[in-house]
Amino acid sequence: MASPLPTMETAHAAVLAIGTANPAKCVAQEEYVDWYFRVTKSDHLVDLKAKMKRMCDKSGIRKRHLCLTEDMIAAHPELLDRAAPSLDARLGIARDAVPELAMAAAARAIAEWGRPAADITHLVVSTNAGAHAPGADARLAELLGLRATVQRTVLYMHGCSAGCSALRLAKDIAESNRRARVLVACAEVFLIAFAAPDEARLDALVAASLFGDGAGAVIVGTDGDDDPGAPVEHPPIFHMLSASQTTIAGTHQRVSLQLSERGLDYKISGEVPALVRAGIERCMEDALAPLGLAGGGGGWNHLFWAMHPGGRAILDSYEAGLRLEPGKLAASRRVLSEYGNMSGAAIIFVLDELRRRRRRRDGGEEEEEESDEYCEWGAMVGVGPGLTIETMVLRASATGGHVGDEVKKSTTA
Numbered sequence: 489m490a491s492p493l494p495t496m497e498t499a500h501a502a503v504l505a506i507g508t509a510n511p512a513k514c515v516a517q518e519e520y521v522d523w524y525f526r527v528t529k530s531d532h533l534v535d536l537k538a539k540m541k542r543m544c545d546k547s548g549i550r551k552r553h554l555c556l557t558e559d560m561i562a563a564h565p566e567l568l569d570r571a572a573p574s575l576d577a578r579l580g581i582a583r584d585a586v587p588e589l590a591m592a593a594a595a596r597a598i599a600e601w602g603r604p605a606a607d608i609t610h611l612v613v614s615t616n617a618g619a620h621a622p623g624a625d626a627r628l629a630e631l632l633g634l635r636a637t638v639q640r641t642v643l644y645m646h647g648c649s650a651g652c653s654a655l656r657l658a659k660d661i662a663e664s665n666r667r668a669r670v671l672v673a674c675a676e677v678f679l680i681a682f683a684a685p686d687e688a689r690l691d692a693l694v695a696a697s698l699f700g701d702g703a704g705a706v707i708v709g710t711d712g713d714d715d716p717g718a719p720v721e722h723p724p725i726f727h728m729l730s731a732s733q734t735t736i737a738g739t740h741q742r743v744s745l746q747l748s749e750r751g752l753d754y755k756i757s758g759e760v761p762a763l764v765r766a767g768i769e770r771c772m773e774d775a776l777a778p779l780g781l782a783g784g785g786g787g788w789n790h791l792f793w794a795m796h797p798g799g800r801a802i803l804d805s806y807e808a809g810l811r812l813e814p815g816k817l818a819a820s821r822r823v824l825s826e827y828g829n830m831s832g833a834a835i836i837f838v839l840d841e842l843r844r845r846r847r848r849r850d851g852g853e854e855e856e857e858e859s860d861e862y863c864e865w866g867a868m869v870g871v872g873p874g875l876t877i878e879t880m881v882l883r884a885s886a887t888g889g890h891v892g893d894e895v896k897k898s899t900t901a
């Protein structure tokens with residue numbers, strides 16, 4: 489028999505603030521294939537270009553932001569040549585680009601949070617574009633003016649589930665360290681994997697069709713620190729109730745990442761959407777049944793869903809595999825449309841989009857489309873190499889994190 493829903497009596501971690509950022513350079517999807525083939529000097533590959541156009545036309549992406557510039561390519565022609573060593577150049581650019589992008593998102597999250605950056609006790613940074621130590625975590629701590637004692641952790645190469653992994657870690661840290669305030673920052677720049685199109689690597693063409701750059705940041709803390717003297721801060725947006733990780737049986741190596749002298753090599757099997765569709769319900773049963781939130785015969789429409797937007801076909805697979813009503817994945821589809829697949833950073837954009845939609849609803853504004861992100865309980869889901877499925881059960885705060893709508897902690901005893 490299913491156990492009852494978790495109570496809020498114990499101190500659960502919560503998302504207290506969210507910030508996002510993207511590079512200024514923006515490429516519209518209808519111009520992207522022409523841009524990509526021009527800058528990679530590949531216009532002669534007419535059939536491949538037509539194939540990529542077909543991929544992009546079906547991608548559900550409207551635009552994306554990129555750090556990579558034509559000046560960078562001119563300075564490092566090895567970025568285009570799969571036969572030439574290019575890892576040094578890629579890591580050299582990422583060394584600055586990743587912490588700068590993370591900094592822009594983190595500064596927004598900290599401003600929303602309302603407390604000084606020096607009050608952050610722990611920092612979790614994730615990126616697929618790094619192999620440095622000291623890495624993006626140390627540089628970000630420096631850029632933000634965090635305390636020298638801030639406890640830093642960096643996650644490299646967790647693929648598209650990196651954001652979920654970082655949030656899971658932050659939840660554990662917050663719940664095991666009273667008054668901890670954890671800054672999570674996930675920053676992704678596709679230049680680590682960017683290369684000229686190659687007929688022998690159609691999956692790389694899929695990656696080039698989908699990926700974009702961005703950073704998301706979240707402040708996580710427990711919601712039970714109700715000491716009268718605790719500092720004023722932004723009220724919770726989402727409570728983080730449980731986190732779990734599993735793999736879909738038989739999917740080893742269907743998505744894989746390997747760092748080589750040519751940069752980061754993404755392998756994405758064409759079977760991934762079908763595997764996700766076939767395996768997702770079992771994963772959700774395992775993650776949600778212990779909390780009494782399993783779908784059962786009625787399906788899964790009683791929850792809100794924050795799905796990693798790995799691609800239009802992946803979102804379609806979640807929808808079909810969980811028999812979700814149209815509109816349940818509107819937040820994920822919107823993020824995919826506006827930014828592409830930002831790998832580990834994307835899930836934070838989805839959380840931000842969900843809370844924006846809840847606020848619009850609370851403010852009585854017209855909804856853009858029929859959707860139902862307004863359930864109290866929900867799940868955040870990311871798919872990464874493995875195929876690894878990261879799931880976190882969330883409970884939306886009654887106020888959607890509106891400042892002033894909840895009793896805030898007093899600054900005076």
Ligand SMILES: CC(C)(COP(=O)(O)OP(=O)(O)OC[C@H]1O[C@@H](n2cnc3c(N)ncnc32)[C@H](O)[C@@H]1OP(=O)(O)O)[C@@H](O)C(=O)NCCC(=O)NCCSC(=O)CC(=O)O
Nearest residue numbers: 542546547647648690691757758760798799800801872873
């Ligand atoms: C690329 C798509 C938008 C194309 O849309 P559709 O599949 O509906 O359209 P379609 O079947 O007509 O495909 C268009 C063309 O793309 C080709 N095609 C599609 N997927 C392919 C793949 N993985 N490898 C090689 N070719 C592929 C098809 O053969 C077809 O070629 P032709 O037209 O010549 O017949 C979609 O397949 C998609 O969203 N795929 C998701 C990709 C994915 O797995 N994302 C996860 C990224 S990894 C991730 O998120 C986790 C991580 O990184 O850790």
